[in-house]
Amino acid sequence: MVTAKRLADIGYRAFSASMMLLTAYGGYLCTMRGIRYWEKQKQLKLAAKNQDPEIMKD
Secondary structure, eight states, rough: OOHHHHHHHHHHHHHHHHHHHHHHHHHHHHHHHEEEEEEEEHHHHHHTTTTHHHHHHO
């Protein structure tokens, strides 16, 4: 038979584990968004650098 204290400990551990997983997943999402942003900026700079000056006069 499970006591109330034991049940509370199991619930606390399950909740803590789920919060750790959510934190890790959130960190992953933020990192991936940062990488995509960085790559996009790099592509934009390269595209601006390779533009023809004749086009920019218009």
